[in-house]
Amino acid sequence: MGIASEEAIHQFRTLMDQIDEPLKKTFENIHNGYPNETLVRFLKAREWNVANAHKMLLDCLKWRVQNEIDNILLKPIVPVELYRAVRESQLIGLSGYSREGLPVFAIGVGLSTYDKASVRYYVQSYIQINEYRDQVILPSATKKYGRHINTCLKVLDMTGLKLSALSQIKLLTIITSIDDLNYPEKTTTYYIVNAPYVFSACWKVVKPLLQERTRKKIQVLSGSGKDELLKVMDYDSLPHFCRKEGLGSSRHSGEAAGNCFSLDHPFHQQLYNHIKHQASVHQRAGKPIKQGSFHVDLPDPPAEEAEIARSIESELHKLRDPNGFHVSVDSSESNDD
Structure with missing residues (x-):
């Protein structure tokens, strides 16, 4: 790391040393003992501009305090039938770890329907997975591999992506x-896998809109990407939809132990049991938990993401024929551009 970078971190750290409670407490929860590494993430997200990174982090801390994000892992989605419905329609899970120790999260973009619950439950579930990753998964990986691990890999399965995805763009933009x-960071x-034609068409219009830093992180792989x-x-960490061509991210493909989207998968069982345990401990301490879903303030999308969403909507509309029928989106038409 260069002298300029070290100076930026020092300036940022000096600014953060001036914050008061409750922002200081939630900052401690974020950095989890690694404050400089956290500052670097926000600096990278703002191209190493200290003033912009400082504003971004303060806005993040205020959002966390206002929405009680530090307590979101005390808030199970109940009853379990509702949570199961969320899991079946918001396909995400932990499939394993890379050889460098990074958690591998699988996301079934194409087959996630987001139609079994209200938006706030999907947002609550997504934030809970983020917080569980940061507070439990990453610290555990750091201990296991003997070095600080604060990032993950994501494998996005586009199997089943259709033009009807237009209806999901608003929720996906929020998330x-x-x-x-x-x-950030x-x-x-x-990794994009099993990409059908509809993805390829949208990718061509979205790719030029992305910042170079973001573009470098995205790899569109051939077929299942295996x-x-x-x-x-290793093979055992591959998401189930990558293990052989044509399997896709079916909600019911493979045994529960191998399908990381399933509520019966160890990751989701451990996550749900962790939340229930935390809630129980909180209540036994005489701190009642308000029932109902977490109501999180939904941010306005940054200008870049708003433009991307508009471009995707425009492209999906173009792919509809004049009679309202959908064009073919057979996965065999995918390309790797």
Whole structure:
């Protein structure tokens, strides 16, 4: 790290030493003993501009305090039938770890329907997974591998992506904005697999709109991406939809132990049990928990993401024929551009 970078971190650290409670407490929860590494993430997200990174981090801390994000892992989505419905329609899970110790998160973009619950439950679930990753998964990986690990890999399965995805763009933009504004630089690489024609068409218009830093993180792999992914992770850590061509991210493919989207997968069982345990401890301490879903302030998307969403909407509309029928989106038409 160069002298200029070290000076930027020093300036940023000096500014953060001046904050008071409750922002100081939530900052401690974020950095988890690694304040400088956290400052670097926000500096990277703002091209090493200290003033902009400082504003971004303060906005993040205020958002966390106002929405009680530090307590979101005390808040189970109940009843369990509702949580199961969320899991079946918001496909995300932990499939394993890379050879460098980075958690591998799998996301079924194409087959996630987001139609079994209200938006606030999907947002609550997503933030809970982020917080569990940061407070439990990453510290555990750091201890296991003997070095600080604060990022993950994501494998995005586009199987089943259709033009009807237009209806999900608003929710996906909200989730992406929450990630970018409050959990910056937590993903090292995004691997896109099983990409059908509709993705390829949208990617061509989105790619030029992305910042170079973001573009470098995205790799569109051929087919299921199995051969390329095996260069960075062992077979056991491959998401189930990458293990053989044509499997896709079906909600029911494979045994529960192998399908990381399933509520019966160890990751989701451990996550749900952790939340229930934390809630129980909190209540036994005489601190009642208000029932109902977490109501999180939804951020306005940054200008870049708003432009991307508009471009995707425009491209999806173009792909509809004049009679309202969808064009073919057979996965065999995918390309790797």
